[in-house]
Amino acid sequence: MEVSKPSKAKFIASGIIPFAFVIVLVAYIFGPGSYLLDFGVPLPEITIEKVDFMDSEIRVTVRNTGPIPVEVVIADVNDRIQPAAIEPDRFLERFEVAVVRIPFNWNVAEPYTIGLTIEDGTRFEKEIEAAAPALEPSLELAGFFAIIGTYVGIIPVMIGLLWLPFIKRLKKNKYHFFLALTAGLLLFLGIDSVEEALEVYKENLSQSFNGVLLVATVIVVTFLGLYYVTEKLVKRAESSRIAKPVAVALMIAIGIGLHNFGEGLAIGAAVGIGSIAFSTFLIVGFALHNTTEGIAIAAPMSRGKTMMRKALIGKLAGLGMIAGAPAIFGAWVGGFVYSPFATVVFLSIGAGAIFQVVITVLRWIREEGDKNLSSAAVASGIAVGMLIMYLTSILV
Amino acid sequence: MIVSISVIVTLSVFYFVFPEGISAQQEEKTFVTMEGAVITTSGEVIDPVLTTATVDFDPDKFLREFNYGxxxxxxxxTTVREFTIIAEDTKVMEISPGVFFNAWTYNGTVPGPTIRVTEGDLLRVKFIxxxxxxxxIHFHGIHPAEMDGVFEIVGQGGEFTYEFIAAPAGIHLYxxxxxxxxEHIARGLYGVFIVDPKxxxxxxxxMVMxxxxxxxxxxxENNSYAANSVPFYYLNNPIQINKNELVRVYVMNILEFDQINNLHMHGNLFDYYPTGTYRVPSAYTDMITFSQGDRGIMEFVYQYPGKYLIHAHKVEFSEKGWVGAFLVKDNPDQESQTGVEYGSKQTIKG
Structure with missing residues (x-):
């Protein structure tokens, strides 16, 4: 029997043929088979994603989130019809966005309902609890956000890092407790980010975005991406002069940095919508909360090879910046160019990063310890970590 | 491979996040609001309040159109007046600029045709x-029970002829x-039925409002309000009348969902005859309040030329369309003051 080596052409064809069938399948349903889908009535839908209060003008960002094109024909404020302009034009294809500009002398801190009516007479609305002037990007404001971001992100993380000498002198068992505590803190932050992402989605985005799946997908992709990068980094650490503990601490710092970006978004957005009182609590809460993040970074670092004091301080400061500084960028983005979709994506990235870090820490404990995770120190550490986070989160 | 996938993913994310930034700038347009604010836009103006647009119904034509049969x-x-009224409920009409609605109609319009007869005439309405x-069709007024249009349901494709002696004199409705x-009323199946005294x-x-x-x-809840269906229409197309000439408005409220409606006329007062049945006015006022089905006759003369608003003093309704204006003209031709045939005034287009 002759066994012929399959030719390259055959190989490629075998990969392409199923694709060709998929194309035929799709073409059929759009072409001759379209009657198959001719059931039911597609209902138009638009979603008001954002309302900005400018000088004597209300600016509404609207997206067609339904299955069919729509036409925006009437704008109203508090259910009273108002002349308006719509840019680029009133015809919205699926997922297309337009900005409706309504000239209106609104009053600060008063509630408003913005309504848009489409060509079949259906009216969609969004309630704004309290009108506040939209933030105009300025150097002054950018500086303000930078200070807030430093206060919330960098300083608390640095304070947390000051626990390093203390942790360093702990016995193995107690040290494991602190590592587990870190895992608990991070686990809490991850869940917190997921909740926040889902909340933003529910309040501002249409169902057609499949928000829950969007969050899940971004988390998994981020998780796997970082998992891959961490493996590489730790492997390289073993062969180079970067100590493994530093590599782990770096991963933790990156994860926390992504998370703090999300926190910065929340603060920027809170200032942006004018709830100053709310953002004061947010700022104090995040500051206390983030002190614990410093511990998370300090814990693995404490088992590094003894380094020069200067080098150690430099590394710690660098890690603190990586973890804390994104809060500043987050505040800028949240305050100036708030986009609900981008926020959901960023928060999900943060969650994915943190879950990955939790895994890294747990593996670290396992390797450090006696290849098990079931010690009292580990269990109580995780539990206490989550409890601390829960209690400080009440302040937010 | 990985690079190209990540580029595609990044681009698609950007499309969702900043799609408005991608579209090209168009030529600038300017519009001025009622408050005097000037808005310059590269997009389109959507202004049902201050722009004139024609829809599938002509309030100018309806205003002074009386059907004598x-x-x-x-x-x-005995004078016999025969009418044919056809009901439809499947057509989608533009009832306000840009808004398309499945209105139910008598003879293709909302409101249906204004039927006008004289007391004592034999009315014969063939309904299809x-x-x-x-x-x-349920008429208000005096008639035998079987002509009341309540229990004699007319199905799809069916016909019925309503026949009765018109009484009493006044403004009624059907x-x-x-x-x-x-639902049948809110969708548009109504009209004015005027019985003139002998x-x-x-x-x-x-005119009819x-x-x-x-x-x-x-x-x-109503999305739009109006006198004669089209929101803000008479604000942009004021009703032209003459100084020192008697104006008679047959007004009827058929608004559903809201408990009341009202009417306020600027710069003048009018004699009001509820239901138009008595020849003595019940009030000299600038304000009437209506419940559903309330109607009456307003009579007034403007002494000064200019533009005067007429609108719901329930301002919510006026801000959603029930606002219009009279344009009182200073220099009417003398003939129109003396030689007007009753009810025959034609539309004056400006």
Whole structure:
């Protein structure tokens, strides 16, 4: 029997043929088979994603989130019809966005309902609890956000890092407790980010975005991406002069940095919508909360090879910046160019990063310890970590 | 491979996040609001308040259009007035600029045609139901029970002839009375039924205003309000009348969902005759409040030329369309003041 080596052409064809069938399948349903889908009535839908209060003008960002094109024909404020302009034009294809500009002398801190009516007479609305002037990007404001971001992100993380000498002198068992505590803190932050992402989605985005799946997908992709990068980094650490503990601490710092970006978004957005009182609590809460993040970074670092004091301080400061500084960028983005979709994506990235870090820490404990995770120190550490986070989160 | 996938993913994310930044700039347009604010836009102006747009219904034509029917006489000298009214419920009409709604109509319009007869005439209305749902015509006024249009439901493709002696003199209404009546009325099956007294009213510039609205998203709240269906229409196309000339407005409120409606006229007061049945006015006022089905006759003369608003003093309604204006002209031709045939005033287009 002759066994012929399959030719390259055959190989490629075998990969392409199923694709060709998929194309035929799709073409059929759009072409001759379209009657198959001719059931039911597609209902138009638009979603008001954002309302900005400018000088004597209300600016509404609207997206067609339904299955069919729509036409925006009437704008109203508090259910009273108002002349308006719509840019680029009133015809919205699926997922297309337009900005409706309504000239209106609104009053600060008063509630408003913005309504848009489409060509079949259906009216969609969004309630704004309290009108506040939209933030105009300025150097002054950018500086303000930078200070807030430093206060919330960098300083608390640095304070947390000051626990390093203390942790360093702990016995193995107690040290494991602190590592587990870190895992608990991070686990809490991850869940917190997921909740926040889902909340933003529910309040501002249409169902057609499949928000829950969007969050899940971004988390998994981020998780796997970082998992891959961490493996590489730790492997390289073993062969180079970067100590493994530093590599782990770096991963933790990156994860926390992504998370703090999300926190910065929340603060920027809170200032942006004018709830100053709310953002004061947010700022104090995040500051206390983030002190614990410093511990998370300090814990693995404490088992590094003894380094020069200067080098150690430099590394710690660098890690603190990586973890804390994104809060500043987050505040800028949240305050100036708030986009609900981008926020959901960023928060999900943060969650994915943190879950990955939790895994890294747990593996670290396992390797450090006696290849098990079931010690009292580990269990109580995780539990206490989550409890601390829960209690400080009440302040937010 | 990985690079190209990540580029595609990044681009698609950017498309979702900043799609408005991608579209090209168009030429600038400017519009001025009622408050005097000037808005410059590269997009489109959507302004049902201050722009004139034509829709599938002409409020100018309706305003002064009276239908007297096909006239014949019985042997005993009674005048017979015959009308044909066709109900439809499947067409989608533009009822406000840009808003398309499945209105239910008598003879293709909301309100249906204004039927005008004289007290004592024999009214014969051939009703044809070309809709998919059952409909009737229920007239207000005095008539035998079987002509009341309530129990004699006319199904799809069916016909019925309503026949009775018109009485009493006044302004009445007709509307569909099939359950759910609220829906049949709110969708547009109504019209004005005027019975003139045998001894005619003084000559005047006569017009009909039906106060109505549309619930276009079916949440039992009206989305637009108007006199004669089209929101803000008479604000942009003021009703032209002459100084020192008697004006008579047959006004009827058929608004559903809201408990009341009202009317306020600027710069003048009017004599008001509820239901138009008595020849003595009940009030000299600038304000009337209506419940559903309330109607009456307003009579007034403007002394000063200029533009005067007429609108719901329930301002919510006026800000959603029930606002219009009279343009009182200073220099009318003298003939129109003396030689007006009663009820024959034609539309003056400006």
């Amino acid at each position: 096909r006239v014949s006489q019985l042997e005993d000298g 139901n070309n809709g998919e749902k059952p409909h009737t 509307h569909c009375h099939v359950m759910p009546v609220e 001894e005619s009213r003084p000559p005047a510039d006569e 039906v106060l109505n609205g549309f619930d276009t998203d079916f949440d039992t």
